[in-house]
Amino acid sequence: MAYKLLKSLEVVAISVLFVILQNWANAKPQVPCYFIFGDSLSDNGNNNNLSTLAKVNYSPYGIDFPVGPTGRFSNGRTVVDFIVENLGFTSSMPPFAESQGENILNGVNYASGAAGIRDETGKHLGDRISLNRQIQNHKIIILRLLRLMRNNTETRLLLNQCIYSIQIGSNDYINNYFKPEFYGTSRLFTQMQYATLLVHQLSNQLKTLYNTGARKFAVYGLSLIGCAPFAILEYGTNGSLCVDKLNNAAAHFNERLMPLVDQLNNDLPNAQFTYLAPAPDSTTFVTNGSCCTIGGGGGELCLKNSKPCSNRRRFIFWDGYHPTEAWNEKVAERAYSSESSLEANPFNIHKLAKL
Template sequence: MAYKLLKSLEVVAISVLFVILQNWANAKPQVPCYFIFGDSLSDNGNNNNLNTLAKVNYSPYGIDFPKGPTGRFSNGKNMQDYIAEYLGFTRSMPPFAESKGESILNGVNYASGAAGIRDETGKDLGDRIPLDKQIQNHKIIILRLSRLMRNNIETRLLLNRCIYSIQIGSNDYINNYFKPEFYDTSRRFTQMQYATLLVHQLSNQLKTLYNNGARKFAVYGLSLIGCAPFAISEYGTNGSFCVDKLNNAAALFNERLMLLIHQLNNDLPYAKFTYLTPSPNSTTFVTNGTCCTIGGGGGELCLKNSKPCSNRGRFLFWDGFHPTEAWNEKVAERAYSSESSLEANPFNIHKLAKL
């Protein structure tokens, strides 16, 4: 009798587990689509066919990615790949350069290595897709969505429920303001004026997305760009651990960006903006070196076909500027679930999806 009862309970347990797994497998993403705007930290292949030094569709990039080198500036997944997973998508968003058919229904990645808020940013490296052009590309996708859905109102309602990720601005410093040999911005503006100018332009760009149907925005501040290995070798630290002038400039930008996020939440009806910090605290990563041998691109990328380190899960930096897959996962996890207002303000991506 006891044996039969035990077997019955076992069958019930297996049945319940099967239902749970089936529901999980058939679960819908938390939002219908995810649109990604940004630079090399988010790019997943848009630069591959451009005439630019800022592209990485070669080994050892992608050494830990199932498809190998794809144009991601990492050894494996980037931050956006992980966030898409956390949101429940079964695949990453296709790059705009490869988007076609119904693949766009779940979102598109418009990000481009070397791109900036300003159109001229990154021009010393060659072609790239600035944020204004990324937004124009999004308008093309909206028209394609309208044709697929055959209803402009339904398309608009769909866009209202999607999450828009905007992670950009680093290049406006490292490939603009702090390259006076190519750009005159540091002669025309103080760091404070430049930060104000950038955030004002970004404000207009975000409002353009809003006017085209976006309502849920995940906007990232700048990381400690002065702590990147290439920045340290390029500028020196004068005894500090990092390049203070770069980090100070990023801090000025972030202060103004956070104020903008709160202002837009107040000013734009039904809009939900949140500010996310891309530099979570961690003492478990090697921070003072690169995992690959650099010298490619503009000097900060991995040399083609070079042999990277074997302990990639311990390194923060993969090349001279870009993080490893392990660090990308940590940044994405904090952006998605952090309850700290220092990392996600006023809410994390998980909560943004529910709004």
């Protein structure tokens, strides 16, 4: 009797597990598509075939990524990779450089290493796809979607429901304003004037995306760029923990970006913008130094085929400027689910998806 009961329970358990797995396999993502704009923090291969120093399709990049080096500026997944998983997608968005056929239906990644809000940003490193060019590429994708879906109204409704990730601006400082040997912006503008200029231009770019059908925007502020190992090596700290002038510049930018999000929510009908602060608690991480031997690219990237540290999950920085997969996971976790208005304002990505 006991044996039969156990067998019956076993059959029931297997049946329940089968239903759960079947439902999980058939589960739909929380939004129909996810479009990614930005720089090296989000790039997943768009720079691979460009003539630029800002590309990382070589070892040890991707050492913790399932298929190895892909063009991601990390040892593994990026913040947007984790967000994609949290939203329920089964694969990452293809880079625009590899977009074709129906693989664009769930979204596209347009991000490019060294890219900026300003077109000239990063030019001393070679080719890159500025935010303006990324938006032009998005318009190309919209035309492809129209051909695939053969219905203008359905395509517009689809675009209204997608999330648009924008994480850009760091290069407008580290590869523009603070490179006076290549750019004149620091001679033309004070830090506060430059931040105002950048956010004004970004505002126009976001409005352009809105006019193409975008409604749900996840807009990231700048991190403490002055605490990156290469920034400290390049500029020195004058006794501080980090490079204060870089962190102050990032703060000026963020102080203008936050009210812009509120303004756009008020001014643009049906728009849902949220501001995300990429700065989780770092007390359990190694905050100084990089995990790989730097010297590649413009000096801040890992040397090709160099051997990285073994305790990668403890480091914030993978190379001279870019975070490890472990840190990216923390940033994504906060962006997706934080209830703090200091980290996600007015709402996190999980709530944005439901709107």
